[in-house]
Amino acid sequence: MVTAQAIQVRRKGRTLIGHFDLAFDTAGITAIVGRNGSGKSTFLRTLHGLEKLQSGSIAFENEALADGQAFVFQTPAFLRRSVRQNLDLPFQVKGQTPQYDQIADDMQITPFLDMPAHQLSMGEQQRVSLTRALMMNPKLLLLDEPTASLDGTSTHLIETAIQDAVEHGVAVILASHSMGQVRRLSDRVIYFEHGVAHGPFDTSAFFAQTPQVAKDWMEEGR
Amino acid sequence: MIRVIWQCLFIMLAATVQADTLRMAVTTSFENSGLSDVLLPEIEKDTGHQIQLIVVGTGQALKLGQAGDVDAVLVHSKAAEIAFVEAGYGPYRREIMYNDFVIVGPVSDPAGLGKITTAVDALHAIAAGGHLFASRGDDSGTHKAELALWEKTKMGHGGRWYRETGSGMGTTLNVAVAIGAYVLTDRASWINFGNTGDFQILFEGDPMLFNQYAFLPVSDRRHPHVNARAVQEVETWLVSAKGQALIGQYQLDGQNLFFPNAEPRP
Amino acid sequence: MLWPDLLEITLRSLLISLGATVIASAIAMPFGAWLALSRFRNRRWVIAILNALMGIPPVAVGLIVYLSLSRSGPFGVLGLLFTPTAMVIAQVIIITPLIASLTHQICRELWFEYHDLLISLKTGKWHRARILLRDARRGLITAALAGFGRAIGEVGAVMIVGGNIDHATRVLTTAISLETSKGNLWFAVSLGGILIVLSVIVSLTVHGLGKTERGGRW
Incomplete structure (x- = not known):
């Protein structure tokens, strides 16, 4: 369970998200949808501590959800180093020995472990990003449009890996523009508009009988 | 490393x-x-x-x-x-x-130092004619000796013709040669100086130097x-x-x- | 001037300025990285002062170091005036702001790129600084070389605090100054040529070493 109360995030005098309460169960996959600039990314970043709350509070049901987070950025973020060194980084932070052979194989990135991360294709980069997130054994995995503009192979690999993670009890919050993906993967939907969250809605219900607030947006998508 | x-x-x-x-x-x-x-x-x-x-x-x-x-x-x-x-x-x-000081200057010797017999008269001729003169202006021994000589000429030495370099002997000589100015120098520095151009010793031998x-x-x-x-x-x-x-x-x-x-x- | 003398002077120039560059980098680079990572109230002022210090005339630094190290000054008992150590101190003071400012600039851009990732991975401040300094090393090498160039080409300060003593504190720049004052202009120019060649060799060597490191080019 995640509970947000009267939260507000401002930057340069503009409210990015704010003036709403939200509580949702985290089990399975929670999809966050809405137009560009509606506050999806900001909300995800705020959950992860990348944005500061001007007011309000966010409470996680337990500490594991707060501390055991991993984040996959929309634009893959890497050190200017090799893939391997990028994967080693989280372990170095914790002073542990790197272990990611199995995940790397599953994500089909083993062949380019020693290449500079920046030289990979977008799909490969995003697979490396997800590998890095998964090998940290997170309790809560936050994904910011991980498959935006990726080819079918990469999208399939990533979706499969997300579903595997969920089977292993990882809670996933996924911001996405792809209605197909949301319908395929998610258990519940939170809709953002003008920085305000609406929901959560049960996914099947959301698509069967779209709530009034999201109707225009759904029409645009069609 | x-x-x-x-x-x-x-x-x-x-x-x-x-x-x-x-x-x-x-x-x-x-x-x-x-x-x-x-x-x-x-x-x-x-x-x-x-x-x-x-x-x-x-x-x-x-x-x-x-x-x-x-x-x-x-x-x-x-x-x-x-x-x-x-x-x-x-x-x-x-x-x-x-050692002794000498006055060096361009071969053309516009102030006519060649016909003068005392150091005081030599400086007097330079000042009277308004010919360029380069001074160390750095509180050195040479500068002090030069000032003592000017004192004896009882003439001011602040005109446009009087150029203070505020530098050592070598730099002052370089300046003097470049602008064609008379300059008081110790003999040793002059003989050992490489960039003499068309300059030569024009006055020497006065016990005052x-x-x-x-x-x-x-x-x-x-x-x-x-x-x-x-x-x-x-x-x-x-x-x-x-x-x-x-x-x-x-x-x-x-x-x-x-x-x-x-x-x-x- | 004889060949052994020339070699000695060249080597002394190199060692003093390399020493100064190493010390200045050891101070300036962590400071620059820290400045790029930190947000505090008077940060703008610190950066403005740093940039102003880059423009401080070396001769003024020389004078301050001279007055401090003079027997009549606060650090006179150390007997450091007119030694290579005094020259290293002066050069460190001259080039530290330069290297720190360049480091800050380079690290700030890299921090902009790394910010989200490193915060997401819950790195500590010390760890972040180390990552920035490591990954910005190519730019930092250039910053260090800029400092080295300024140090080895500097004449006013090292003349004042070193005294241009033959076989003790004479370096290329003060030798150039001396030969110019002797009117040996061509020899002075030749020494200037050596200075340039030396800088080029150092630059090529350092960049050559940098390229062989693991991690490839970016």
Whole structure:
């Protein structure tokens, strides 16, 4: 369970998200949808501590959800180093020995472990990003449009890996523009508009009988 | 890599703080003339003292002595030296040798110095004609000697023709040659100067241009770290028969530059 | 001037300025990285002062070091005036603001790129600084070389604090100054040529070493 109360995030005098309460169960996959600039990314970043709350509070049901987070950025973020060194980084932070052979194989990135991360294709980069997130054994995995503009192979690999993670009890919050993906993967939907969250809605219900607030947006998508 | 640099630095530093090193502030002419290259190796051979020269103008040399940053000074400006001793910065001054000043200028000699017989008249002619004159303007011995001469001409020397470089002898000579200005210089610096252009000595020989060098130890009462024993030994060497002979024999371009005239200790 | 003398002077120039560059980098680079990572109230002022210090005339630094190290000054007892150490100190003071400012600039851009990732991975401040300095090393090498160039080409300060003593503190620049004052202009220019060649060799060597490191080019 995640509970947000009267939260507000401002930057340069503009409210990015704010003036709403939200509580949702985290089990399975929670999809966050809405137009560009509606506050999806900001909300995800705020959950992860990348944005500061001007007011309000966010409470996680337990500490594991707060501390055991991993984040996959929309634009893959890497050190200017090799893939391997990028994967080693989280372990170095914790002073542990790197272990990611199995995940790397599953994500089909083993062949380019020693290449500079920046030289990979977008799909490969995003697979490396997800590998890095998964090998940290997170309790809560936050994904910011991980498959935006990726080819079918990469999208399939990533979706499969997300579903595997969920089977292993990882809670996933996924911001996405792809209605197909949301319908395929998610258990519940939170809709953002003008920085305000609406929901959560049960996914099947959301698509069967779209709530009034999201109707225009759904029409645009069609 | 870094370790190697440190080792090299350490060796270099160690080499400069040897016990028997002594620092002496000297005027430009002493080094530029080449005399120091003759004397220093002999001094080191005979006394074991390695002398490090700080080459500056007389004014700054005396200030270095005053601050205790050198062990001795060798300069040429009697009035300033006497003031130095009277203020207690040094126990005494010891005259070692002299050379002379000359006035150099463009071969065309617009002020007609060639027909003049005294230094005062020579400067008078330069000032009266408004011919360019380059001055050290740096409180050095040469500058002080020049100012003393101007004093005697009873003429102002502040016109557009009078250019102060605020620099050492060499720089002032470079400036003078470049702009075609007369300049007062010690003979040694002139003979050893490479960039002479069409300049030559236009006036010389007036006893007023006599230039006495003196050796002044820095007071070890005021600055206990001064290596007084070594200074004493170097002074003794400079006034010894050998030291004086070497000074007198030193020639450049077939000319004697310095004339030894040390007298028994005052 | 004889060949051994020339070699000695060249080597001394190199060692003093390399030493100064190493020390200045050790101070300036962590400081620059820290400045790029930190947000505090007077940060703008610190950066403005740093940039102003880059423009401080070396001769002024020389004078301050001279007055401090003079026997009559506060650090006179150390007896450092007119030694290579004094020259290293002066050069460190001259080039530290330059290297720190360049480091800050380079690290700030990299921090902009790394910000989200490193915060997401819960890195500590110390760890962040280390990552920035490591990954910005190519730019930092250039910053260090800029500092080295300024150090080895500097004449006013080292003349004042070193005294241009033959076989002790004479370096290429002060030798150039001396030969110019002797009117040996061509020789002075030749020494300037050596100075340039030396800088080029150092630059090529450092960049050559940098390229062989693991991690490839970016």
